Amino acid sequence: MNIQNAHFIEKNTMIDLEEFLCPEVREKIVKLPKDIKNVMEEIRLRINQPLMIYANDQDYFISKNGELLSEEKGSYRISKKNIENTLQFITNYSIYSVEEEIKRGYITVQGGHRVGIVGKVLYDGSGVKTIKEFTGLNLRISREKIGISSSILSYLINHKKEFMNTLIISPPQCGKTTLLRDIIKNLSDGIPSLGLKGLKVGVVDERSEIGACFQGIPQNNLGIRTDVLDACPKAQGMMMLIRAMSPQVIATDEIGREEDSIAIQEALLAGIKLITTVHGKSLEDVLCKKVIGELVKEGIFERIIVLSNSQGVGTIEKIMDGYTFKDLLKSPMKNKVAN
CATH class of the missing domain: 3.40.50.300 (P-loop containing nucleotide triphosphate hydrolases)
Known part of the structure; x- marks a missing residue:
């Protein structure tokens, strides 16, 4: 039995998600083709590494002009400032207000999107205290x-x-x-x-x-x-x-x-x-x-x-x-x- 053509409603989520990105990254993501945005699952920001997205069961690199690339060459490189500024947008300029979520390694933002966080973990006998010196973000796109x-x-x-x-x-x-x-x-x-x-x-x-x-x-x-x-x-x-x-x-x-x-x-x-x-x-x-x-x-x-x-x-x-x-x-x- 095949339900490939089953009727369902999918909410458009990309516009809301783009607002959480720092301007330098946002201007590149907004230029992506609509058909890619419709199937995009993740936006990856890693310090000193290329800006990447995951869609159609594969990774894509993003150029400085917002073009899709199949190879790393010519891709936009994420800086520490990109990570820090994006986190400021995500937390509404108050990282301390989401400390409990950061302990778990992610933040849920408006629209239901999840932002995974990596960096230096501070740990004590009771468990993870917090994460600091952030080095990477994974914006997982919620598609209801x-x-x-x-x-x-x-x-x-x-x-x-x-x-x-x-x-x-x-x-x-x-x-x-x-x-x-x-x-x-x-x-x-x-x-x-x-x-x-x-x-x-x-x-x-x-x-x-x-x-x-x-x-x-x-x-x-x-x-x-x-x-x-x-x-x-x-x-x-x-x-x-x-x-x-x-x-x-x-x-x-x-x-x-x-x-x-x-x-x-x-x-x-x-x-x-x-x-x-x-x-x-x-x-x-x-x-x-x-x-x-x-x-x-x-x-x-x-x-x-x-x-x-x-x-x-x-x-x-x-x-x-x-x-x-x-x-x-x-x-x-x-x-x-x-x-």
Whole structure:
């Protein structure tokens, strides 16, 4: 089955993102062709290295005149001043106001874009104190695609019109978070065509990737019945939601720790459904993982979705029954999403 032509809405994000770049870099990025901007995933700034972008599954260099280059020769070189000025724009001239985010190695900005940061790490016995002497930035472009999960939702609803516990397995940059977001939105708003009423969804967004909150407000549309705990450890967040927000579904990204498993068991005992993700190339890969592998073997997840980029980012290789591991798809579905 192929859903290459599935209908979805993608918000235009590049104009907002360009405003966070220092003028010297911005004037080059704005000149890029529109078709490249539409698929661009990252803008890379590294001190004394060429300005680069990542798009179409490959790196491009940018010239001093804003032209795309396939080779390093003639590319614009990033200076320390470029890094420092871009950080000033990103933090609204107050780096100290985002110290807690810097500790985690990234800053989420308006529009849901994420800026990764590297430099000298100050560390003590309690963990990372901060990062200083910044040497590189990675502006990861948030591309929310509404409607991208529509063609697979029928696989996730049982004959009682109930959502089934779902696990999404995916290698990096294969669209798992984008798909997760849209499933959350649909569950929260309700799916009349499938007879599913809107559900109260609690999201534990430990790395601020699902809702991409800026000043506490999710920049991505997660639906009208969704509550988000931003930058909260998964295990603690799940317990907080169970005790205070009466969710019918709990959504998280990248389950893996022992305490996560304990919180999942508590949620299931409370009758709460679960949707989460894990890094992996296949079911066999995940079964080898200690925590999540045990949950899969116990039949916790009634549906297992496997993503890849075999036919482009977001290819749905399999949708499996969580008990028999039988593939419910006749063929992989090409689903154009981006992580």
